[in-house]
Amino acid sequence: MMLQVERELQELLTQLREKDPALRRQAARLLGVTGNPKAVPALVRALEDPHRGCQEAAMDALVRIDGEETIKELTRLASGGKVYARNAAFEILEQIGRDVPALLMHLLEDENDTIRIIAAGIFGHLKTEEAVLPLTKLLFDHNPNVRCAALNALGTIGDREALPSIRVYLEDPEEWVRFSCIQALGNLRDQVSFPTLLKLLEGDVAEPICWVAVEALGKIGGLKAVPKMLDLLPRATLLVQHQIVHHLVRIALEHPGEDTSRVEAFAPYETYFIEALKSPQKEVQDSAVQGLEWIGTAQAVVPLMAFAPTLHEYTEEERVNGLRKALTAIGESDDLIQILFEAASAECSDELSLKLAGEVLGRLKEVRAVPAILQHLTGFSEPVRRVMTQALGRIGDPLACPPLVALLKDGNGHVRREAACSLGWIGDEQAVLPLFESLDREEFMDVRETILDALVAIGGARVKEKFREFIFYPDPNIQALAIQGIGLLGDTEACDHLIAILGDENEQIRLKVVECLGRLDCDRMMEPLIYALNDENE
Numbered sequence: 001m002m003l004q005v006e007r008e009l010q011e012l013l014t015q016l017r018e019k020d021p022a023l024r025r026q027a028a029r030l031l032g033v034t035g036n037p038k039a040v041p042a043l044v045r046a047l048e049d050p051h052r053g054c055q056e057a058a059m060d061a062l063v064r065i066d067g068e069e070t071i072k073e074l075t076r077l078a079s080g081g082k083v084y085a086r087n088a089a090f091e092i093l094e095q096i097g098r099d100v101p102a103l104l105m106h107l108l109e110d111e112n113d114t115i116r117i118i119a120a121g122i123f124g125h126l127k128t129e130e131a132v133l134p135l136t137k138l139l140f141d142h143n144p145n146v147r148c149a150a151l152n153a154l155g156t157i158g159d160r161e162a163l164p165s166i167r168v169y170l171e172d173p174e175e176w177v178r179f180s181c182i183q184a185l186g187n188l189r190d191q192v193s194f195p196t197l198l199k200l201l202e203g204d205v206a207e208p209i210c211w212v213a214v215e216a217l218g219k220i221g222g223l224k225a226v227p228k229m230l231d232l233l234p235r236a237t238l239l240v241q242h243q244i245v246h247h248l249v250r251i252a253l254e255h256p257g258e259d260t261s262r263v264e265a266f267a268p269y270e271t272y273f274i275e276a277l278k279s280p281q282k283e284v285q286d287s288a289v290q291g292l293e294w295i296g297t298a299q300a301v302v303p304l305m306a307f308a309p310t311l312h313e314y315t316e317e318e319r320v321n322g323l324r325k326a327l328t329a330i331g332e333s334d335d336l337i338q339i340l341f342e343a344a345s346a347e348c349s350d351e352l353s354l355k356l357a358g359e360v361l362g363r364l365k366e367v368r369a370v371p372a373i374l375q376h377l378t379g380f381s382e383p384v385r386r387v388m389t390q391a392l393g394r395i396g397d398p399l400a401c402p403p404l405v406a407l408l409k410d411g412n413g414h415v416r417r418e419a420a421c422s423l424g425w426i427g428d429e430q431a432v433l434p435l436f437e438s439l440d441r442e443e444f445m446d447v448r449e450t451i452l453d454a455l456v457a458i459g460g461a462r463v464k465e466k467f468r469e470f471i472f473y474p475d476p477n478i479q480a481l482a483i484q485g486i487g488l489l490g491d492t493e494a495c496d497h498l499i500a501i502l503g504d505e506n507e508q509i510r511l512k513v514v515e516c517l518g519r520l521d522c523d524r525m526m527e528p529l530i531y532a533l534n535d536e537n538e
Contacts, residue, residue, distance in 0.1 A: 009034065013042050021051035028054060032061025037069040044073045047085045055084075059092055066096045071103060079114040094122050101128045108134040116141065117149040124153030132159045139165050147172070148180040155184030163190055170196060179212050186216025194220055201228045210240050218247025221254045230265060233272050242284045245276040249287035252294070267295050274303045285310075286319060293326035301327065301335040305357065309350040324356055333366040340372035354380070355387045362391030370397050377403055382412045389415060393422025401428045408438040417447045424454025432458060436466050439478060452481045456488045464491045471497045480512045487516035495522040502528050507537045 012034070015027035028046055031039040039061070046058035062070050071093065078089035097104040107119035108131065120138060123131035131153070138150035139162075151169060154162045169181035170193070182200075185193045197220075200213040210232075217225040229244045236244060248266065266273070273295065276288035285307070292300040304327055311320050327336070336357040343349035343357075354376065361369040369391070376388045389407055392400040400422070407419035420438065423431040432455065439451045455463050463485070470482035471494070479501075486494045498513045498520075514532050517525040 009036055009038060013039065016042055016046060021049075021054055024049065024051065024054045025057045028057035028061050032057075032064040035065050037065060037067055040065060040067075040069045040073050044077055044089075047077065047088045048082055055088065059088055062092050063095045066100070066103060068103075071096065071107070075107060075110070075112075075115050075118060078118050079112065090118070090122070093118070094126060097122050097128065098126055101126070101130050105131065105134065108138060113143045113146055116143075116146050120146070120149035120153045124149075124156040127157045129157060129159060132157060132162060136162050136165050139169070144172075144174040144177050147174075147177050151177070151180035151184045155180075155187035158188060160188055160190075163188060163192070166190075167193060175206060175209065179208050182209065182212045182216050186212070186219040189220050191220060191222075194222055194224075198225060198228055201225075201232050207237050207240060210236065211243050214240060214243045214247055218243075218250045221251050223251065223255055226251060226265060230269060233269055238275070241272050242276045242279040242281065245273055245291060246281075246284045246287040249290050253290075263294050263296070266291055267297070270295050270297060270299065274300060277303055277307045282319070286322060289319075289322050289326050293322075293329045296330050298330065298332035298335070300330060301332045304330075305335070305339055305353055308353045308356055311352065313352050313355075320352070320356075324359060327356060327360045328363050331364055333361060333364055333369060336361055337366070337369050337372045340369070340376065344372070344375035351381055351384055354384050358384070358387045358391045362387075362394035365395050367395055367397050370395060370400055374400070374403055377407060382415060385410070385412070385415050386418050389418040389422055393418070393425035396426050398426055398428045398430075401426060401431055405431060405434040408434055413444045413447050416442070417444075417450045420447065420451045420454045424450075424457035427458050429458060429460060429462060432460075432462050432466065436470070439470075439481070445477065448477070448481060452485055456485055459489060464489055464493070467491065468494050468497050471501060476506050476509055479506075479509055483509070483512040483516050487519040490520060492520050492522045495520060495524050499524065499528045502532060507535075510535060510537070 009031075012027045012031050015023050016031070018024055018027070024046070028043060031043060043058045043061050043065075047055055049055050049058065062074070074089040074093050078086050078093065093104065101123070104119060104122060107115055108123075110116055110119070116138065120135060123135065135150045135153050135157075138146055139154075141147050141150065147169065151166060154166060163185075166181055166184050166188070167190070169177055170185075172178050172181065182197065185197070194217070197213050197217050200209060201217075205213070214229060214232075217229070226248060229248055233241055233244055270292070273288045273291040276284050276291075279285055279288070289304065289307075292304060304323060308323060311323065313320055339353065339357050340361075343354055358373060358376065361373065373388045373391055376384055378385070380388075385407075389404065392404060404419045404423050404426075408416055410416050410419065416438070420435060423435060435451050435455050435458075439448055439455075442448050442451065455467075467482045467485045467489070468491070470478055471486070473479050473482065483498065486498070495517070498517055502510060502513050504510055504513070510532070514529065517529055
């Protein structure tokens with residue numbers, strides 16, 4: 001039996017070196033099934049296989065085998081293999097540590113400095129609470145990089161019992177160790193260290209220390225840090241300035257009751273918030289947008305609109321909403337109108353920027369923007385035309401009715417629907433006949449329903465009269481909409497018309513008539529409704 005197992009193992013190890021990647025992948029998978037630690041060296045070498053499927057099969061196999069031999073080989077690879085293979089080794093070790101942390105615990109005492117660093121990083125990433133005590137012991141390691149790794153891990157795990165041991169390293173001679181110490185104190189929200197961290201903003205400290213001190217103060221979240229951060233802004237490096245902007249907003253969000261003082265405090269530093277829009281870090285950009293919304297000055301509109309093309313509308317919806325909210329809160333129209341005018345004559349314009357400008361001007365109900373918006377109703381993409389159409393409805397200027405009526409014939413159903421909706425918002429009677437004509441030719445039911453809503457919103461004698469005519473329309477779908485419109489408008493003069501078709505062969509029409517009669521305060525409705533109790537449709 002042993003000979004057979006050994007023979008099968010050798011065959012799989014040989015297959016692991018075949019030219020065909022499908023055979024190598026199969027061999028790696030089967031070696032994992034055997035659980036034989038003798039396969040570990042070959043599987044570790046397979047992590048550098050040029051075929052991605054073979055690499056993944058080897059990773060899965062090593063996770064299944066685990067054990068001392070696997071950990072030994074992987075730690076060796078993690079400390080000196082190719083980049084991909086090292087990353088794979090970390091990933092496998094993390095998986096093993098997630099399942100059985102005790103298997104990796106001895107690595108924290110390994111004589112190899114790199115192995116101790118790797119182990120600390122793994123336990124920190126996994127937030128393994130069982131590792132807090134051995135990690136605390138590593139704070140006294142002779143190697144500063146190991147001390148850094150231990151500090152980072154303890155800060156990430158979040159065990160506050162380690163705080164007294166961590167605070168000691170605020171005075172460490174190695175800058176990078178102090179950096180890791182401050183970062184850990186911030187992650188652990190250490191209020192005791194708050195005064196010491198504040199003092200770091202007063203002196204002439206190195207950029208990395210200043211940067212991480214701002215981060216830690218922001219995470220701890222004390223309002224007392226705000227004046228110190230603002231004082232530091234003009235003399236800080238660009239990187240630190242961006243960090244200050246981010247954490248000023250972070251602190252302010254944690255203290256929503258301080259709105260008035262926040263705006264007054266931030267306003268003189270608007271240029272730093274605008275500059276932070278150029279940061280490569282998304283969280284800094286978002287904080288800059290939020291800060292500019294609070295400050296609310298017109299000078300921020302153009303930079304915010306220049307920032308818009310960096311966002312992806314459909315994968316970053318929340319960030320786009322934040323930008324839209326800021327532009328609306330600032331409420332400055334002139335620059336947005338100018339952007340639309342310039343875009344109308346440009347060969348290529350950013351779609352999101354145009355949509356934001358149109359949406360914000362619509363929300364602001366800016367009548368002066370109508371001429372600029374009208375230039376974007378033709379020749380632009382469907383999303384832009386749709387947004388501009390909606391903006392005209394929000395603004396409500398009757399002068400926009402003729403171009404909106406023209407859009408009822410647009411080739412895109414979404415645009416036609418928005419045109420109908422906007423005509424309803426504006427409420428001008430000159431749109432009544434075009435809307436009924438559109439109802440007659442419209443192919444999409446959702447657009448027809450929007451047209452109905454628009455006509456009801458406009459209301460008046462003319463609309464009621466046309467609804468009565470459409471009761472006898474040959475298309476039952478339009479008939480049903482007309483009956484629904486009569487009910488919504490409460491047109492009691494249509495009672496006789498409704499009673500006349502209560503015996504229609506189409507049960508949907510009969511149902512609509514009954515519903516409509518129930519809405520109307522009409523003396524003649526009772527007898528027909530009693531008659532309808534005998535309808536064949538329950």
